Structures are given as structure tokens and as C-alpha cells.
Amino acid sequence: MDRFIFQLAFFAYIAATAGFLVNIITLRKEVERIATYILGAGLCLHTVSIILRWVYSKHAPLVSFHDVFSFLAWSLCVAFLLFQAGHKLKALGAFVSPVITLFMILSLIHPSEILPLPPALQSYWLPIHASISIISYALLTLSFCISVMYLIQEHQIKKKQLGAIFRRLPSLQVLDTMAEKCLKIGFPLLTLGIITGSIWAEQAWGAYWSWDPKETWSLITWLLYAALLHQRLTVGWRGRKSAYMTIVGYLTLLFTFIGVTYLLPGAHSYAT
Amino acid sequence: MQPKESAKDIVLFGVNHKTAPVEVRERLALTEKECPVRLIFDSLPSCQEVVFLSTCNRVEIIAASSHPEKALQEIKAFCTDQSHLDPVSLSKCSYDHVGQSAIRHVFRVASSLDSMVVGEPQILGQLKDAYRMALKEGCSGQLLNKLMHKAFSVAKRIRTETRIASQAVSISYAAVALAKKIFGDLSGKKAMLIGAGEMAELAAQHLKTNGIEELVVANRTLERAVELAKALDGKAISLQELDDALIETDIVISSTGAPGVIIKKEQVKRIMRPRRHRLLFFIDIAVPRDIDPGVNDIDNVYLFDIDELKEVVEENKAERQKEAVKAERIIEAEVIKFQSWLRSLDVVPIIKGLQEKAELLRQRELARTLKNLKHLSEKDIKAIEKLTQSLVNKLLHDPIMFLKKGSEMDDTEQVLSMISRIFSLNGVGQTVSLEKYMENRGKRAKRATSSKDG
Incomplete structure (x- = not known):
């Protein structure tokens, strides 16, 4: 049942993505509104499927790659809708909705069987640590998308190509401010995710920090984002440099999140 | 039987501006007359409705008439008379439209497709004023009311559905549009004007109306700067203070007559750190250029020179032309809709007359028959009534359908007169619309009648 609803949500996300892409090409406002509603409907379905899965498995569905990507897509969708409710950043949907769909695909291609929870993960810290971390990933994804938009728009203006793309994207300053806003919420959550993980590690394995590859890469990611925020707030870094740095930070984050699990086995290898 | 004098075309x-030089246009503008539309209305016996549009780029008489050809002759005679031009040279530099092409022309004018700068918004307001004037003077009626309202809604539709007016087509507007794409909201931003020039002043003016917080004017001679700053409600500085001022500024418009570069790349690089890398937008409209082109390579600094701005304007103009094609399509569809409404106007009274006549006959005959059939029960009477009703409806159904379809045919006029002759409809049904017509246009109808008599 949860699988069926999950698939329905997936199709709603695809439809919404198509809508946002049509909107950015034709600039028809009503299409964007409809796409947003479809995305919202998909989100409701998705929420139901996650709750059902929680009920069936009797533990927070945040263990396998399937669940983690699903929750990441869900968080990104929530973050996007909340963000748009406040800021109405134009063309953002066309950049974020494909990423949501991509996370859903990544979730779908991983096996979704519910496996018994290994003893090490049986703790109330599991939902806390995992959800905080993934929500921070969602916000950093959002700031990544906005930074990509910034770089595209900045390139258009620098090269004086003031055509269709230029017209469709928001202004530079707005993009920069919005990317920073997402960073300012995402980074503290990332920090909190690492702290809760460390407390949990102490309880489960008796050490706060054991230099497991995942931990090491988390620290590297954290340092990158910390440096970026520091530069922004003290020296006034912004614009292109900051956007590049956001993208580098995000790629590192992706490696920490996915790459480490596949390439460098450790305690965090998701049950696959 | 006095024929009904109702405007139908x-x-x-x-x-x-395309057909006539300003000397001709101003002679026709009738600006010295107190109420031109009244004057025109009173001078044209064949026109039941008149709207007079006079702007600096065009003078147009829009009328609704029962005899279009005659009306046109009257209008031409009137214009020749007023302008003191000979008829040949007037007809050479004027245009006239009847029916569909007149409707199309009005829609195109309202949508600013016929304007000097395609997409400029003023013309719609001018047309609205002209219509309001005609309304006030009682010179507009059913047809022109509908035409004007339709023209306004077509113009609005074109404005929202095409991007005909969304692109800046002058250098100073283009500069402001660019600033908005960089800074988003311009409120709270600071602008600086270096040197004086008409275009720079215009751009500064546009920036101010878009919410710029502060304007600084820098000039080689401080006196001139002070003078200009006063006019633009800004602050004056001398060129020596430029570096410090640049730290605070977001938008720089430069247009000095200096032979060399005034702002160097190194200079801008130096100020980026103190200004905390905030975005900086240079607009260089001077020839030769005031600002080192290399400035554009610095992070968060954007430089547009006069040629680049011109290119933007040209692209926008081309874009407008492209959008105009879309607009023409919308207009074509609306013209057809209006035309079929016009034709349906002729059909409606005939249909109404048919129905009224049939109902009258039905009631009369029913009453006569029932008078002699006193023994019938209530139920029987109802049944007979129903019978007569359905007989009438069935008989009328085909002719009415034919008429409704007929309103889309070309020979409507003949068909209509034929039908009203077959059913001898004169006076029936049409009285209703005639009464209404008399009410609205009492004076006109009376005059038409008396002129017929005389």
C-alpha cells in the first residue's frame, strides 16, 4: 500500500516538474499555479506513504537508501513550498522540481524491503539525528539550486546576453540574498545533525568521534560551509565567488551523503 | 412608413504620423474649437454616433452610420472645409475605412500597433478620453459604446497576452531595466551621475521614479555639479571625491566629455573590499568611453557601454515587432467576433417581430375559440392552450434557426427584408427597438425625420 501511494506521489512530482518546465518556457502564470498545486498534492501522498511505512516497519523509515532519498525529496518539497509561500522567487520551481524528481528516482531504484533494524541503530536518536541531517541537506540543496540560477544569470549579464534566459530569471541581488537565507537555516541544522550524531555515537559505540569516513567527510563539508558563511558575514563575500563556493560545498555534501557509503565502508553504510 | 434610422456600420x-505631416494634422485637430466632437456630430447628418480622437500623432473621426458611404462623403467634406485643404491633397494624406476594416483599425490603434513607438501605452488613455468626451456630449450610442469597450478590452488582452510593451525601447529605460535585473528592488540604492548630458539626466530621472534613495552628481567643475544636483534633487561632489563616493554607490551613470578614461580598473578593484563586494553597476554612455572596459571583468561589477545598451534596445524593438504579429492575430479574431455581433443586431428585431406576431395571433384566435366552447373543463382549456403553443413554436422553429444562421451570411440584408415582407412584419416587434432608439437619440431621430420631410 505504501509503495503504491509512493508511486502516485512520484507521478505527481513528475507532472509538477513538467508543469514548471512548461511555465518557464511559455511564461504562463496559471501553469505555475497548477504545477504548485500538483506538487502539494504529491507531497500529501508522499507524507501518507512515509507514515504508513513508519507504521509497518515500527521504526523511523530513515535507514535504507530508499527511505533516506524519499525523506530527502519530501523535505526538499516542503522546504520549496514554504520558501515559495514567503518569497515567490520566479523560475525556482523549474530548478528545484527536477531535483525532487531525481531524488525520488534514486529512492525508487533502491530496494524498499523493510529489514529488521540492526541493534546499533535501535535508539530514539535515529529519527532525531537522521531527520535533522536530511532536512539540512534539503535546505542546502535549495541554496545550491539558487546558486546555480545566480551563476546562469550572472553569466548572461556579464556576457551581455540579455535574451530569453535573462528575462526568465530573477535579479542577481534577490538570488544572492535567497541563497544566503537557505544557507543560514541549513548550516545550523547541519551542525546540529553532526552534534546529535556524535552524542548518539557516544551512546552506541562509546566514543563521540571515531574518524569513521562518514564523520571525516561530514567535518570537511561542515568546514567548507562554515568558511563560506564566515566569509559572507565578515568580509561581505557575495555573488559569483559565494555561488561557486556553495556549489563546491554541496558537491562535497553529496559525496559525504552518497559517495562515502558506496566507496568507503563504515558505520554509516545504509542497509542496502 | 418611415424607415428606421439606426446606425448599422x-x-x-x-x-x-505615417500619412500626413504635422501641418495637416494640426489643421484637423480642431484644437481651437470648444467642443470638437459636438461640432462634428452636428455637422454630419448621416452619422448617428461619433467619437473624435485627436492626439499629437493622429486625428481620427470614428462614426456609426446607417448609410456608411454617404457618411464618409460628409466626413470628407467636413474635413476639407475645416482644414482649408483641397480635397485631392487631403485624400492623398488621409485614410478611410468602412465596416470590418474600420473595426480592425480602431482595435489596432487602441492596442498601440499603429503607434509611432509600437507598444507605447499613452494611446489607450487618449482613446478613453476621446470616448468619455463623446459620451458626455451624447454623441456615442449603442454601436460605438460596444466598439470602444471592445477596443479597450482587446488592448488590455494584448498587453497581458503578448510582451508587446514589456521591453524597454530607449537607452535610458534599458539602463533602468538592467539595474532592476541586477538589484531587484531599487529602493534604498544609491546612484551617481558623472558629468552632465541629456541622456544621463533622463536615466537619472527614471532611476528616481523607480525609488532610488540618493543621487550624487559629480562633475569636473563643482558649480555645474551643484546646479545639476539642484535640478535632480541630489548631492553634488567634485571629481576628486570620486573614490570615496564610489564606495557608497550602487549605480554609476557616466557621460562626461572627457577625452580619456575617468574610472580605471585598478581603481574599482581597490574599492570592492571597502564596499564589502556589494554589486556595482556602471552605465557608460559617453563617447569616447569614460570607464575602462576591463571593469566588467571584476567580480560583482557590471559595465554596459552605449553600444551595448543600443544593442539591447534594438533587440527589444525586434522583439516587439515579433510580438506585434501575435497581437494582430488576436485582433483578427476579435474583429470577426465584433462583426458577427453587428450582423446579429439586424436579425434580433426580426426574430422578435416574428415571435411577437405569432403570439399575438395565437392569443387572439385562442380567445375567440374559447369564447364559444364554454363547456370545456379547466384541464381541456390547458390542453388546447398547450396545443396552440407547440404549433406556433414548431412552425417558427425553422425560420428562426435560419435567421440565426443567416446572420453569418453575406446577403443578410436581402434575406431580412425578404422575411419581413413575407410575414409583413413592418411595425411589429421593431417598435420596441425603435422606441428605445427614440429615447436615446431623440434629437437625432427627429432631425433625420424632418430632413427627410424637407
Whole structure:
């Protein structure tokens, strides 16, 4: 049942993505509104499927790659809708909705069987640590998308190509401010995710920090984002440099999140 | 039987910036007359409705008439008379439209497709004023009311559905549009004007109306700067203070007559750190250029020179032309809709007359029959009534359907007169619309009648 609803949500996300892409090409406002509603409907379905899965498995569905990507897509969708409710950043949907769909695909291609929870993960810290971390990933994804938009728009203006793309994207300053806003919420959550993980590690394995590859890469990611925020707030870094740095930070984050699990086995290898 | 004098077609006569020189246009503008539309209305016996549009780029008489050809002659005679031009040279530099092409012309004018700068918004307001004037003077009626309202809604539709007016087509507007794409909201931003020049002042003016917080004017001679700053409600500085001022500024418009570069790349690089890398937008409209082109390579600094701005303007103009094609398509569809409405106007009274006549006969015959059939029960009477009703409806159904379809045919006029002759409808049904017509246009109808008599 949860699988069926999950698939329905997936199709709603695809439809919404198509809508946002049509909107950015034709600039028809009503299409964007409809796409947003479809995305919202998909989100409701998705929420139901996650709750059902929680009920069936009797533990927070945040263990396998399937669940983690699903929750990441869900968080990104929530973050996007909340963000748009406040800021109405134009063309953002066309950049974020494909990423949501991509996370859903990544979730779908991983096996979704519910496996018994290994003893090490049986703790109330599991939902806390995992959800905080993934929500921070969602916000950093959002700031990544906005930074990509910034770089595209900045390139258009620098090269004086003031055509269709230029017209469709928001202004530079707005993009920069919005990317920073997402960073300012995402980074503290990332920090909190690492702290809760460390407390949990102490309880489960008796050490706060054991230099497991995942931990090491988390620290590297954290340092990158910390440096970026520091530069922004003290020296006034912004614009292109900051956007590049956001993208580098995000790629590192992706490696920490996915790459480490596949390439460098450790305690965090998701049950696959 | 006095034929009903009701306007049935649109007639238009006019001159515009493409067809006539300003000397001709001003002679037709009737600016010295107190109430031109009244004067025109009273001078044209064949026109039941008149709207007079006079702007600096065009003078047009839009009229609705029962005899379009005659009306056009009257209008031409009137214009010749007023302008003191000979008829040949007037007809050379004017245009006239009747029916569909008049409707199309009005829609195109309202949508600013016929304007000097395609997409400029003023013309719609001017047309609205002209219509309001005609309304006030009682010179507009059913047809022109509908035509004007339709023209306004077509213009609005074109404005929202095409991007005909969304692109800046002058250098100073283009500069402001660019600033908005960089800074988003311009409120709270600071601008600086280096040197004086008409275009720079215009751009500064546009920036101010878009919410710029502060304007600084820098000039080689401080006196001139002070003078200009006063005019633009800004602050004056000398060129020596430029570096410090640049730290605070977001938008720089430069247009000095200096032979060399005034702002160097190194200079801008130096100030980026103190200004905390905030975005900086240079607009260089001076020839030769005031600002080192290399400035554009610095992070968060954007430089547009005069040629680049011109290119933007040219692209926008081309874009407008492209959008105009879309607009023409919308207009074509609306013209057809209006035309079929016009034709349906002729059909409606005939249909109404048919129905009224049939109902009258039905009631009369029913009453006569029932008078002699006193023994019938209530139920029987109802049944007979129903019978007569359905007989009438069935008989009328085909002719009415034919008429409704007929309103889309070309020979409507003949068909209509034929039908009203077959059913001898004169006076029936049409009285209703005639009464209404008399009410609205009492004076006109009376005059038409008396002129017929005389």
C-alpha cells in the first residue's frame, strides 16, 4: 500500500516538474499555479506513504537508501513550498522540481524491503539525528539550486546576453540574498545533525568521534560551509565567488551523503 | 412608413504620423474649437454616433452610420472645409475605412500597433478620453459604446497576452531595466551621475521614479555639479571625491566629455573590499568611453557601454515587432467576433417581430375559440392552450434557426427584408427597438425625420 501511494506521489512530482518546465518556457502564470498545486498534492501522498511505512516497519523509515532519498525529496518539497509561500522567487520551481524528481528516482531504484533494524541503530536518536541531517541537506540543496540560477544569470549579464534566459530569471541581488537565507537555516541544522550524531555515537559505540569516513567527510563539508558563511558575514563575500563556493560545498555534501557509503565502508553504510 | 434610422456600420476617417505631416494634422485637430466632437456630430447628418480622437500623432473621426458611404462623403467634406485643404491633397494624406476594416483599425490603434513607438501605452488613455468626451456630449450610442469597450478590452488582452510593451525601447529605460535585473528592488540604492548630458539626466530621472534613495552628481567643475544636483534633487561632489563616493554607490551613470578614461580598473578593484563586494553597476554612455572596459571583468561589477545598451534596445524593438504579429492575430479574431455581433443586431428585431406576431395571433384566435366552447373543463382549456403553443413554436422553429444562421451570411440584408415582407412584419416587434432608439437619440431621430420631410 505504501509503495503504491509512493508511486502516485512520484507521478505527481513528475507532472509538477513538467508543469514548471512548461511555465518557464511559455511564461504562463496559471501553469505555475497548477504545477504548485500538483506538487502539494504529491507531497500529501508522499507524507501518507512515509507514515504508513513508519507504521509497518515500527521504526523511523530513515535507514535504507530508499527511505533516506524519499525523506530527502519530501523535505526538499516542503522546504520549496514554504520558501515559495514567503518569497515567490520566479523560475525556482523549474530548478528545484527536477531535483525532487531525481531524488525520488534514486529512492525508487533502491530496494524498499523493510529489514529488521540492526541493534546499533535501535535508539530514539535515529529519527532525531537522521531527520535533522536530511532536512539540512534539503535546505542546502535549495541554496545550491539558487546558486546555480545566480551563476546562469550572472553569466548572461556579464556576457551581455540579455535574451530569453535573462528575462526568465530573477535579479542577481534577490538570488544572492535567497541563497544566503537557505544557507543560514541549513548550516545550523547541519551542525546540529553532526552534534546529535556524535552524542548518539557516544551512546552506541562509546566514543563521540571515531574518524569513521562518514564523520571525516561530514567535518570537511561542515568546514567548507562554515568558511563560506564566515566569509559572507565578515568580509561581505557575495555573488559569483559565494555561488561557486556553495556549489563546491554541496558537491562535497553529496559525496559525504552518497559517495562515502558506496566507496568507503563504515558505520554509516545504509542497509542496502 | 418611415424607415428606421439606426446606425448599422462603422466608418472611420483620419490622418496619422505615417500619412500626413504635422501641418495637416494640426489643421484637423480642431484644437481651437470648444467642443470638437459636438461640432462634428452636428455637422454630419448621416452619422448617428461619433467619437473624435485627436492626439499629437493622429486625428481620427470614428462614426456609426446607417448609410456608411454617404457618411464618409460628409466626413470628407467636413474635413476639407475645416482644414482649408483641397480635397485631392487631403485624400492623398488621409485614410478611410468602412465596416470590418474600420473595426480592425480602431482595435489596432487602441492596442498601440499603429503607434509611432509600437507598444507605447499613452494611446489607450487618449482613446478613453476621446470616448468619455463623446459620451458626455451624447454623441456615442449603442454601436460605438460596444466598439470602444471592445477596443479597450482587446488592448488590455494584448498587453497581458503578448510582451508587446514589456521591453524597454530607449537607452535610458534599458539602463533602468538592467539595474532592476541586477538589484531587484531599487529602493534604498544609491546612484551617481558623472558629468552632465541629456541622456544621463533622463536615466537619472527614471532611476528616481523607480525609488532610488540618493543621487550624487559629480562633475569636473563643482558649480555645474551643484546646479545639476539642484535640478535632480541630489548631492553634488567634485571629481576628486570620486573614490570615496564610489564606495557608497550602487549605480554609476557616466557621460562626461572627457577625452580619456575617468574610472580605471585598478581603481574599482581597490574599492570592492571597502564596499564589502556589494554589486556595482556602471552605465557608460559617453563617447569616447569614460570607464575602462576591463571593469566588467571584476567580480560583482557590471559595465554596459552605449553600444551595448543600443544593442539591447534594438533587440527589444525586434522583439516587439515579433510580438506585434501575435497581437494582430488576436485582433483578427476579435474583429470577426465584433462583426458577427453587428450582423446579429439586424436579425434580433426580426426574430422578435416574428415571435411577437405569432403570439399575438395565437392569443387572439385562442380567445375567440374559447369564447364559444364554454363547456370545456379547466384541464381541456390547458390542453388546447398547450396545443396552440407547440404549433406556433414548431412552425417558427425553422425560420428562426435560419435567421440565426443567416446572420453569418453575406446577403443578410436581402434575406431580412425578404422575411419581413413575407410575414409583413413592418411595425411589429421593431417598435420596441425603435422606441428605445427614440429615447436615446431623440434629437437625432427627429432631425433625420424632418430632413427627410424637407
